[in-house]
Amino acid sequence: MLLSRVLDEKMAGLYRAGKIQGGVFLGRGQEALSVSMGLALRKGDVFAPLIRDGAGRLAFGEPVLDAVRTYLGSVLGPMRGRDGNVHRGRPREGILPMISHLGAMISVVNGALMARRFKKMDGCVGAASIGDGGTSTGAFHEALNQAAVERLPLVLVVANNQYAYSTPNKRQFACKDLMDKAVGYGVPAHRVDATDLEECLRVLATAVAQTRAGGGPQMVVGRLLRLCGHGEHDDPTYIDPQLKKSPLGRDCLKVAEERLLSEGWADANAIRALRQEVTQEVDEAVATVQREPAPDPYTENWCALSSSHLTEVFEILAPAAQP
Amino acid sequence: MSITYLEAIRAAQAKALADDERVFIYGQDVGAFGGAFKATKNLARDFPGRVLDAPISEDAIVGAAIGAAIEGMRPIIEMQYADFSTPGLNQIINQAATLFWRTQVPCPITIRLPSGGTSGAGPFHSQSMESLYAHYPGLIVMTPATVEDAYSMLLEAVAIDDPVIFCEHKRLYSHLKAPALPTEAMPVGKARIARAGRDLTIVTYSAMVQDALAAAEELAAEGSEIEVVDLRTIKPLDTDTVMASVARTGRLLCVGESFPWGGVTAEVIARVATEGFGLLDAPPQRLNAKDTPIPYHPNLWLVHRPTAQTVCAAARNLLQM
Numbered sequence: 001m002l003l004s005r006v007l008d009e010k011m012a013g014l015y016r017a018g019k020i021q022g023g024v025f026l027g028r029g030q031e032a033l034s035v036s037m038g039l040a041l042r043k044g045d046v047f048a049p050l051i052r053d054g055a056g057r058l059a060f061g062e063p064v065l066d067a068v069r070t071y072l073g074s075v076l077g078p079m080r081g082r083d084g085n086v087h088r089g090r091p092r093e094g095i096l097p098m099i100s101h102l103g104a105m106i107s108v109v110n111g112a113l114m115a116r117r118f119k120k121m122d123g124c125v126g127a128a129s130i131g132d133g134g135t136s137t138g139a140f141h142e143a144l145n146q147a148a149v150e151r152l153p154l155v156l157v158v159a160n161n162q163y164a165y166s167t168p169n170k171r172q173f174a175c176k177d178l179m180d181k182a183v184g185y186g187v188p189a190h191r192v193d194a195t196d197l198e199e200c201l202r203v204l205a206t207a208v209a210q211t212r213a214g215g216g217p218q219m220v221v222g223r224l225l226r227l228c229g230h231g232e233h234d235d236p237t238y239i240d241p242q243l244k245k246s247p248l249g250r251d252c253l254k255v256a257e258e259r260l261l262s263e264g265w266a267d268a269n270a271i272r273a274l275r276q277e278v279t280q281e282v283d284e285a286v287a288t289v290q291r292e293p294a295p296d297p298y299t300e301n302w303c304a305l306s307s308s309h310l311t312e313v314f315e316i317l318a319p320a321a322q323p
Numbered sequence: 324m325s326i327t328y329l330e331a332i333r334a335a336q337a338k339a340l341a342d343d344e345r346v347f348i349y350g351q352d353v354g355a356f357g358g359a360f361k362a363t364k365n366l367a368r369d370f371p372g373r374v375l376d377a378p379i380s381e382d383a384i385v386g387a388a389i390g391a392a393i394e395g396m397r398p399i400i401e402m403q404y405a406d407f408s409t410p411g412l413n414q415i416i417n418q419a420a421t422l423f424w425r426t427q428v429p430c431p432i433t434i435r436l437p438s439g440g441t442s443g444a445g446p447f448h449s450q451s452m453e454s455l456y457a458h459y460p461g462l463i464v465m466t467p468a469t470v471e472d473a474y475s476m477l478l479e480a481v482a483i484d485d486p487v488i489f490c491e492h493k494r495l496y497s498h499l500k501a502p503a504l505p506t507e508a509m510p511v512g513k514a515r516i517a518r519a520g521r522d523l524t525i526v527t528y529s530a531m532v533q534d535a536l537a538a539a540e541e542l543a544a545e546g547s548e549i550e551v552v553d554l555r556t557i558k559p560l561d562t563d564t565v566m567a568s569v570a571r572t573g574r575l576l577c578v579g580e581s582f583p584w585g586g587v588t589a590e591v592i593a594r595v596a597t598e599g600f601g602l603l604d605a606p607p608q609r610l611n612a613k614d615t616p617i618p619y620h621p622n623l624w625l626v627h628r629p630t631a632q633t634v635c636a637a638a639r640n641l642l643q644m
Contacts, residue, residue, distance in 0.1 A: 097426055100417075106383075107385075146377075304424045304461040305461060305485045312560065
């Protein structure tokens with residue numbers, strides 16, 4: 001959680017300094033829910049994170065360097081400059097690289113789980129992340145229904161952070177509760193206060209255990225407030241100040257820290273030391289990546305097909321730009 | 324003993340399932356029912372657990388195929404009609420087509436699109452989607468025009484490590500017959516000279532190859548020798564074979580069943596005009612369907628799309644230029 005927050009802050013700083021092309025998207029406020037998802041999974045599972053799942057990615061095992069390299073466009077990163085920011089993953093290692101179209105990753109997780117079933121690999125779980133806005137997409141409904149029909153071991157985690165970009169819940173859906181959306185597909189739903197790490201850990205562990213035991217797909221709906229803009233380009237003045245003051249507006253990281261202190265599980269020194277440690281880890285990763293090469297358009301093979309012999313060459317029609 | 328285009332498609336799927344345990348079929352009504360056109364007849368019986376009925380969820384069907392392909396499977400997706408692939412378009416063009424480019428992990432999925440018009444089918448069961456898919460990088464688009472190609476190209480589609488859009492023409496399903504399944508095939512990406520001639524080249528693909536051949540036969544009686552080039556795959560497009568044919572004839576007519584704005588015929592003409600302008604003795608011509616939705620009534624439908632008669636008329640016109 002803390003590593004994710006510090007990494008996010010570092011990326012935001014680099015963005016403001018003009019060192020990152022494109023966008024930076026933070027998980028501020030969503031770390032407890034996300035990290036609980038990552039921790040509930042194990043190696044060999046499949047995970048389709050979305051834009052605010054930095055914490056879940058790290059917990060699932062994504063190296064810090066993958067994030068930094070993708071944000072800074074290093075050719076050594078998993079996307080090698082061909083895709084950026086949160087659009088990263090290692091499909092062969094179970095982390096699916098999100099496309100921007102919301103809901104689209106869920107059925108891909110379903111398919112990965114169907115493949116595991118074909119291959120008689122038992123005990124695998126797939127987790128997909130979605131937001132309140134994403135629950136309005138057709139892809140979300142198709143995929144949840146598909147998972148239910150196939151009785152796949154899918155955990156679909158809905159982070160209801162109250163806003164889809166600037167659109168509040170009341171303009172997004174008319175059901176009383178997002179939990180209701182699971183009912184229509186015969187999928188059990190679990191509710192969680194996503195500002196509370198302990199509760200998140202417990203609920204996600206339960207949902208993952210149930211689906212791993214053959215209980216079919218599970219949906220988890222976490223309530224929280226996004227404590228940042230949609231991206232770092234976005235000034236979130238549209239967020240209702242009343243929500244910020246409400247229990248929903250609590251920072252899950254602070255809540256967790258206070259709990260550690262009040263229970264005596266850690267003292268202020270230990271937390272400070274931990275923060276120093278993760279800050280150093282992030283700083284070192286950034287320093288490493290800043291020395292790495294950017295992609296070179298002239299050595300790039302510009303080939304979208306794995307079957308390179310079937311790639312058409314359009315150079316006669318569109319001559320390559322000269323250096 | 325003869326085999327139809329549809330039976331060839333079924334046989335290719337049976338062979339793919341038998342030869343490679345990574346292959347499975349997923350689509351609406353493909354299971355015990357055997358598919359809306361019976362292209363998967365008995366396959367669920369012969370390959371238990373590997374031919375799966377899907378809910379009416381084209382987006383999720385393609386998404387699941389992509390996920391399975393990432394895990395090493397080689398899914399064959401049947402869209403009930405090519406027209407119904409549009410709800411799955413996002414997964415095809417944004418997920419399947421970009422996966423290898425973004426991650427270097429191949430996406431070997433085959434999406435079968437029962438394509439093209441048949442009498443009385445109307446606006447939503449008649450479309451030819453090949454130009455739409457060919458527009459996107461990362462996809463291969465096949466348009467078989469013969470029984471032999473329907474069989475061998477479908478097997479190749481399954482074997483290829485990239486997403487393949489396999490446009491099979493419904494009008495050919497039962498009409499087109501061959502004595503036997505082929506034992507060898509031309510390579511993917513190579514066009515075929517379906518009929519040799521020296522006066523005019525017709526470049527076409529899919530069912531229009533049959534109409535073009537009929538037109539060529541009619542024009543032969545009038546003393547004109549028409550060369551018919553069957554593109555076989557429209558992406559990649561075999562520009563070399565097209566250019567060589569135009570070099571022989573000096574006249575180019577491109578025929579396609581899809582809508583007239585852009586598309587395969589426009590692409591072929593753009594390439595010939597750009598790279599082979601000096602080969603042309605007359606302005607290249609194109610013949611497509613009309614720029615309206617596809618009509619239901621046979622009286623309208625027969626006029627909406629190119630036919631052997633309109634191909635003949637266009638060719639006669641071009642021969643006189």
